[in-house]
């Protein structure tokens with residue numbers, strides 16, 4: 479039987495992260511840099527012409543007000559989580575499930591997390607289920623670094639297991655990132671894309687260690703992923719928020735201060751101003767009741783007033799590529815189908831699809847083919863798919879930009895022990911003995927987003943009409959990192 483990602487898991491898992499950040503003054507060098515940014519009357523610059531989504535202007539300059547409709551993801555984008563506390567919670571919840579419900583040996587799983595465990599965690603790792611390996615690949619799909627369980631493999635060993643440092647599944651993934659989302663390949667590999675996912679990499683590795691120890695060495699094959707998937711579905715089942723089941727949702731409800739950060743007044747004001755000038759929208763994978771809970775906590779009871787339309791349980795990335803109907807939401811429950819022509823400004827809906835949403839934008843803006851921008855953290859759901867499948871420009875929110883450090887910046891990230899990894903190296907690039915190269919994720923950022931920021935608060939401090947240098951269409955330059963390029967890239 480082919481197992482696919484359970485829709486409950488896929489829809490809810492799109493999210494959670496957080497960071498506590500201390501903001502220090504911008505360096506003088508950056509100020510000089512900003513001073514020499516292109517003036518507003520550059521030849522590329524335009525705010526008034528009607529632009530079709532297929533017509534790209536401002537090749538190297540980005541401005542929010544160049545877009546008619548500006549949308550946001552919620553989890554790990556507008557809403558920041560305390561990643562450290564969240565990782566502990568999710569790790570303990572999943573480990574406990576596997577021990578009590580699936581009978582796994584608690585020897586490794588039940589130990590409290592140590593610094594070396596946190597160092598093992600990194601966003602964006604690829605799991606090879608059958609071989610029990612975790613992989614880091616570069617933009618060309620070459621496996622540059624790998625572990626079996628928690629043990630690092632030598633480059634010679636990688637070449638022995640993966641001839642030419644390649645694997646069919648990751649090749650498919652690099653050619654089309656949606657090809658591994660469902661279907662047979664989804665049961666061979668999985669990329670762990672956000673902070674909801676990352677504890678799974680450590681659990682997976684520790685389970686492999688446990689099995690190897692019990693059975694005396696690497697096995698011919700492993701089959702632990704289906705059990706892990708059951709645990710993730712149990713943890714993120716959207717009904718469990720209301721029912722207070724599954725440990726994860728009850729913990730968040732009981733102690734929101736421990737797991738979430740409130741949005742700053744600057745961010746809320748910036749979103750309010752944005753809505754006065756442009757159509758704003760929210761597309762989140764989370765269910766309406768959870769969305770209301772976390773958004774009310776982080777933004778305030780009036781959070782809905784920041785958006786012209788809100789889409790919950792959107793099932794990204796399929797939201798952008800398929801044609802699921804929009805559903806009414808009554809008392810947090812999905813109700814009747816709503817035709818896209820009947821979507822209302824100020825409404826909150828469940829599921830739906832991008833094409834229908836654009837029809838709503840056309841109606842409200844009075845423009846055909848309005849220019850759309852989407853801001854999010856998940857590099858497949860929020861960045862790659864909107865950009866490559868529906869020609870929507872994107873802004874990537876990547877907290878590792880802060881935790882790893884940036885050129886001439888003194889910003890730091892309180893969760894850097896979890897976000898950074900000396901074992902795996904920089905999130906943005908990979909090093910072998912000779913060269914520095916883009917990681918797959920570093921490449922996706924510069925190829926499929928206009929701008930990459932560590933958090934929305936940093937742009938909320940700037941005027942709405944500010945011009946930013948952006949990544950170029952050819953994906954060759956690093957100009958779109960704001961406020962500055964990550965230190966690992968500056969070493970290129």
Ligand SMILES: [Mg+2]
Nearest residue numbers: 492493553554
């Ligand atoms: Mg998110």
